[in-house]
Amino acid sequence: MVLRWLLVTVGFFDMSETLAENIIIYGFVALVFGLIMWFYLRKLRRQNRSVTDKIEQAKSEGLYEPVSLHPVVDPKSCIQSGACILACPEKDILGIVNGHATTVNASRCVGHGACFHACPTQAITLCMGTLKRGVDLPHVDQNFETNVPGIFIAGEIGGMGLIRNAVEQGRQAVENLAKNLDRNVVAEYDLVIVGAGPAGISASLAAKKLGLKALTLEQDSLGGTVFSFPRSKIVMTSPMDLPLHGKVRLFETSKQELLTLWQQVLAEHEIAIREQVKVESISRVNGHFEISALLGEVYNTRKVVLAIGRRGTPRKLNVPGEESPKVAYRLLEPERIREKKILVVGGGDSAIEAALMLALQNEVVLSYRGDTFSRLKPANKQRIDEAVNTGKVQVLYQSNVVRIEPDKVIVAVDGEEESKTIENDLVYIFAGGELPTQFLEKAGIKITRKFGDAVLKHKN
Secondary structure, three states, rough: OHHHHHHOOOOOOOHHHHHHHHHHHHHHHHHHHHHHHHHHHHHHHHHHHHHHHHHHHHHHOOOOOOOEEEEEOOOOOOOOHHHHHHHHHOOOOOEEOOOOOEEHHHHOOOOOOOHHOOOOOEEEEEEOOOOOOOOEEEEOOOOOOOOOOEEEOOOOOOOOOHHHHHHHHHHHHHHHHOOOOOOOOOOOOEEEEEEEHHHHHHHHHHHHHOOOOOOEOOOOOHHHHHHOOOOEEEOOOOOOOOOOEEEEEOEEEEHHHHHHHHHHHHHHHHOEEEEOOEEEEEEEEEOEEEEEOOOEEEEEEEEEEEEOOEEEEEEEOOOOOOOOEEEOOOOOOOHHHOOEEEEOOOOOOHHHHHHHHOOOEEEEEEOOOOOOOOOOHHHHHHHHHHHOOOOEEEEOOOEEEEEOOOOOOEEOOOOOOEEEEEEOOOOOOOOOOOOOHHHHHOOOEEEEEEEEEEEOOOOO
16 A cells, blocks of 8 residues: 555556556565575676686696696587586586686596586587697597508597596497408408407407407506506496496496406406507508517407507606616505505606505605696595695605615705605606507507597587
């Protein structure tokens, strides 16, 4: 009635009581809607500030500039559904600023493609390298075939290091090469697979499924790079689809669990992997390929799948004493190492995880040449920060090993005039590996430096 009195006062003498009530109702609705919009915009501003702060932090920690595979968002197609953010198991790779998704900690991306598949508007492309930072990769087409007809590449060496993706690439590579297999070419094998990691095992199973006469060679042991991980390391956080076996619904899977599964599946289908066979060269002879191994073995095949890792040979420090028996480049059974003074060299996830596991029963010093850790998984970053704060691990940033001696290690630290002498029993080096560029180029495979090139893009 108050509203009616006001309306009458200003001259709306003929207004009915029903109309006045409608105005009150619509006014109330408008007020509620306005409040909702105010709270929404306020929340949006807070989210923008939060993501912007994370981006600034990522820049300061060296995580904003991607080092390999990473998502690129088309702002014109993004509708701010947030599906990409929810789908990403790594968390904090993507965020929303001013209504559009954007990369935050791009260097933490491991290339699983979950954001790519979750986006409802196909606004995300997975790219390798950036305009500033290139990534060297072998040249392959959409069928995983290199510029050398008959040689295919799958897995980590092609830029897809995640186990699930490597398994999928191994399967697809074999299915593609089988379509154009010329059996008129005289050779002992239809296919030789080099490498028995995730991609190589998947390729071996796919070849068996397709009835190909195949041979798989591994320079180390079954599992490839996975075999070199510590026994308890979690190596899978998402399901995968193995040829001849089907969907593997394993989560938080340890290295040993995955190796056991692979061994069981290979044994079930009577597939034998020839371990400890290091391939030295691949050459084409009379229409087929000759694969020469280190100890003199030669294998003839119609097609080749290279499923080797990007690390290749472990990168060494090239310092005096590195040939010492106490120096190692992988950590297999940390639980058996007790009461030792250990130096871990490196700043990636492998080095951090090794240092944390060894610190449970030993005195650990971590030497890293950078001034801050970059491209660590969020959980590892949190754990190493906690270990440093509680004194379980000592970190020497901007440091380099100068010399390794039987009972000590000499380390130079930037900004300090004198080198540090650290009492030491064991040294573990996790400095990555040398990309087998020479091996690939010797086989005729071109190496291309990618500067923001699209690797995976939706087809419209």
